[in-house]
Amino acid sequence: MSNPQNKAFPVSWDQFHRDARALAWRLASSGPFQAVVCITRGGLVPTAIVARELGIKLIETVCVASYHDYTSQGELRVLKEIAEKVVALGGPDGAGILVIDDLVDTGKTARVVRDMLPKAHFATVYAKPLGRPLVDTFITEVSQDTWIYFPWDLGLAFQEPISDVSRG
Numbered sequence: 305m306s307n308p309q310n311k312a313f314p315v316s317w318d319q320f321h322r323d324a325r326a327l328a329w330r331l332a333s334s335g336p337f338q339a340v341v342c343i344t345r346g347g348l349v350p351t352a353i354v355a356r357e358l359g360i361k362l363i364e365t366v367c368v369a370s371y372h373d374y375t376s377q378g379e380l381r382v383l384k385e386i387a388e389k390v391v392a393l394g395g396p397d398g399a400g401i402l403v404i405d406d407l408v409d410t411g412k413t414a415r416v417v418r419d420m421l422p423k424a425h426f427a428t429v430y431a432k433p434l435g436r437p438l439v440d441t442f443i444t445e446v447s448q449d450t451w452i453y454f455p456w457d458l459g460l461a462f463q464e465p466i467s468d469v470s471r472g
């Protein structure tokens with residue numbers, strides 16, 4: 305993963321919806337896709353948006369855990385594999401299957417899932433340089449030392465004014 309994480313890239317619900325919809329537009333000409341494989345949990349929201357736009361109703365999950373305290377990546381564990389009958393829907397090696405995640409950072413998660421479905425189309429909303437070669441389609445690239453804050457991890461909070469003149 306990216307370390308140190310100097311820069312913050314907070315994403316609102318509106319912006320995420322726009323970016324995920326832009327991903328769907330970009331993917332529309334790469335299909336047709338037989339099914340979506342969603343990498344949980346981060347892939348759940350973009351999968352819902354893309355599947356709605358592309359009219360895909362067959363959705364499978366692959367459950368991968370690696371980041372334990374939001375910024376440090378531990379050992380990668382596959383908690384749930386992709387069902388064989390979903391893999392069989394596509395061509396050999398997952399051709400015709402669309403894999404979706406929210407982002408690719410070091411590319412470790414993408415590598416593990418790519419090894420399961422080498423010919424699937426791999427899409428993320430955001431990409432960092434180390435993981436970018438593993439992704440077929442993405443929308444926005446951020447630098448490796450940026451941490452992306454997703455809307456489901458954020459809440460409204462008071463912001464200190466930029467200038468302190470009002471405090472006398």
Ligand SMILES: O=P(O)(O)OC[C@H]1O[C@H](OP(=O)(O)OP(=O)(O)O)[C@H](O)[C@@H]1O
Nearest residue numbers: 344345346370371408409410411412413
């Ligand atoms: O390219 P990498 O360095 O492997 O990092 C990318 C992965 O990290 C995040 O998932 P995380 O493991 O934090 O779990 P979550 O999706 O459940 O939040 C993100 O959703 C990607 O799946």
Ligand SMILES: Nc1nc2[nH]cnc2c(=O)[nH]1
Nearest residue numbers: 371409450451452453454
């Ligand atoms: N939320 C979030 N999860 C990550 N997992 C790996 N990189 C990131 C990131 O930049 N933001």
Ligand SMILES: [Mg+2]
Nearest residue numbers: 344345346347
């Ligand atoms: Mg994830």
